[in-house]
Amino acid sequence: MPDSDPHSAPLRPGQPRVIPRPEHILSRAQISEQALRVLYRLRQEQFQAHLVGGGVRDLLLGHEPKDFDIATDATPEQVRDVFRNCRLIGRRFRLAHVYFGRDIIEVATFRGTGSDTDVEGSADADRQVRNGLIVRDNIYGTIEEDALRRDFTINALYYDIADFALIDYVGGLDDLQAGRLRLIGDPVKRYREDPVRMLRAVRFACKLGFSIEPLTERPLFELGHLLRDIPAARLFDELLKLFHSGYGLEVFEKLRHYGLFGHLFPATEACLACEEQDFPITFVSRGLANTDTRLAEDKPVTPAFLYAILLWEPVRRQWGELQARGLESHEAMQVAASRVCVEQQPLVAIPKRFGLLMREIWTLQPLLERRDGKRPYRLITHPRFRAAYDFLVLRAQAGEADPELATWWTRFQDASSQERARMTDPSARRKRRSRRRKPAIASSSETAS
Structure with a gap:
């Protein structure tokens, strides 16, 4: 990873930092065979194909990724047409799962920024927001828009299979080097869009040993009540990720510190x-x-x-x-x-x-x-x-x-x-x-x- 100023401002959309292959440590040899097959096949079909999220983050930190997620400009239906071993899942966020035995490669279409005015639209609108909470979001867009829709800057780094370059639209590389967890956009709005992001902030801070940037941290003390709006079944799954991660005691102490546990x-x-x-x-x-x-x-x-x-x-x-x-x-x-x-x-x-x-x-x-x-x-x-x-x-x-x-x-x-x-x-x-x-x-x- 190249040296950079850890306090630099986030990059503006459309002006990404592109790190060519010789200047970063991520290698195809570190990526699972199944993920590479999906990336190459999408590219052969003339679609964009990028490794994104925790897989890129963990590889840059020298960790072994648990999952490899892929982002593309292909719609879920187009992904299904390319892969016979594919199933479409989700209503809130439409995703494609490509199956290789027990292994699953998750493929997501680039999300668009959309508009919150869709809340008053029809019941089957592609984007629905109620009291700030995103209840449905299947508006597709460009890779630049997709980067802005992701939660934390360190999860918005893209590895392009076309030229093996890293692409950073939001200053995620700076935050990764600084050991800093920072939300993309206005923290209060992003937490209201999906209150589970508060739990993810705690999980990533404990897992990676990162500090939470002050503007990202402050709402954690104030917005815990929003977790009551999340389906109870989804919270069960999220809490398993927290407490069965190997650092459950630290998670418990942080949840109580921020008043979220109560x-x-x-x-x-x-x-x-x-x-x-x-x-x-x-x-x-x-x-x-x-x-x-x-x-x-x-x-x-x-x-x-x-x-x-x-x-x-x-x-x-x-x-x-x-x-x-x-x-x-x-x-x-x-x-x-x-x-x-x-x-x-x-x-x-x-x-x-x-x-x-x-x-x-x-x-x-x-x-x-x-x-x-x-x-x-x-x-x-x-x-x-x-x-x-x-x-x-x-x-x-x-x-x-x-x-x-x-x-x-x-x-x-x-x-x-x-x-x-x-x-x-x-x-x-x-x-x-x-x-x-x-x-x-x-x-x-x-x-x-």
Whole structure:
């Protein structure tokens, strides 16, 4: 990447900075074979074809891209005519997906700048804006217009397969070198167009270690309420990208810093804003740190466990309150879990297959307290036992559950049949508890005398 002034002003449309192949580090050898096939085929059909977005950004930073996205002047229908292995998706943004087995190359037509006046048009208008929120946008334009429609400058860099040059219309190379995240255009307007950009700002800042430019950062403290306008199912997908990225703990801390977390998980935020016995509640932080560790070690993670962590505090609080009113522990947990899920679902829609597993993790917690007789033998064969046990260990590490209980279940899993019999004998455990208490009583007497 060539040297440049990191504080230079954004380039005006129509006056791009073009970096010829000898002056940048991006190479075709770094691009997936499937993406190259799409790029070359579009070019052969006399269409423009550019690698764009995160793929270009990550390659320039020396990272391995997760996806390779392509921008072209071909319409989605024209892309489908070129590739038999293509499907058109999306109503809000019409896209073409070209399939190579399990690999998908996303192809987007250059977006036009359009006009917000289309909001009063017909129901099938190509561009619809309601209260600043773009609900449909399928107006096509030039590459210059497309660059202005992208979110952050570092995501608006184009690699032209025709001559292998980099094209920068908005000063993205300067921001990339400076480690700076900056929205294209007026930040307040761009956030209102798509409030999910606030979550993307947090994600990119954590992922890349970039600072957020002040004008881009300031609205994050003020516009969190706009996330309520985003479909709850879309927020579920976006939050998985945030929390299953390997830096979930940092994401969590930034979301709370900007006040965004409370708009997504208000019940959890209300719990975290309090302290218990003068100590802050640390379970969520420990749970997210554990998820980051598992991802770093290439161990499996599930959205059910993630959301069990994020929503545990309001569940735990209601569980305790219901028991104080006289409900049996397991029944109280079931009621608490149901209430929290009903309240949360309109905000972030958790798919049923994950929601059921999440609730099983919670409802097994009171059962893990029952260690007499045959109960532990039945519980250890439960298909969700391991997830519930891992959850119990996290609770114990956070000081919220009895560490001895977590230790007992750890031992029980590896114990011999004879040892398990002793461990589940209530009279034997009462004797052990009695022997542990005696020194403490004697110590207290000696101290009193």
